[in-house]
Amino acid sequence: MMRNIVIKNIESRFKSILDIVESIEPKLLTKQLDIAKSKSVGEHMWCIVGARESYSRSLIKGDWDGFVCSLECDDNLEEIIDALNSSKMLFEQSVKIVENWTQARDELLVNLLEHETMHEGQLIRHVYGLGYRLPDSIKWA
Numbered sequence: 001m002m003r004n005i006v007i008k009n010i011e012s013r014f015k016s017i018l019d020i021v022e023s024i025e026p027k028l029l030t031k032q033l034d035i036a037k038s039k040s041v042g043e044h045m046w047c048i049v050g051a052r053e054s055y056s057r058s059l060i061k062g063d064w065d066g067f068v069c070s071l072e073c074d075d076n077l078e079e080i081i082d083a084l085n086s087s088k089m090l091f092e093q094s095v096k097i098v099e100n101w102t103q104a105r106d107e108l109l110v111n112l113l114e115h116e117t118m119h120e121g122q123l124i125r126h127v128y129g130l131g132y133r134l135p136d137s138i139k140w141a
Helices: 002-023 026-030 041-061 077-097 103-129
Strands: none
Touching: 002 041, 002 077, 002 103, 026 041, 026 077, 041 077, 041 103
């Protein structure tokens, strides 16, 4: 079933992003690329964690319920890793809770997959742009 494939791919993106973050030096969290509209790795993490939390809440509700992020600090590697793990668990719990899968819920899943994939690509470019390497586990790198 397509939904299961989308969920599997979301979970793969979660693992990939965690692998990237666990492989970087803490100082990389705040470094910017010298380009317009560059976000730091930490700023990407705030958006990723918030999206996971928001989409998880929205899946349970059955429709988009707005963006909120619990990550208060985008320059602390330990806090970011904890937030990535807790938002992953929140997503997994949300998927288990949903009994009535609707088109709106399926669209939320696809939107989350797109969001994770977009940020993963941005993180890959950002890390390479700063002259660092990525772990071999990163599919797109």
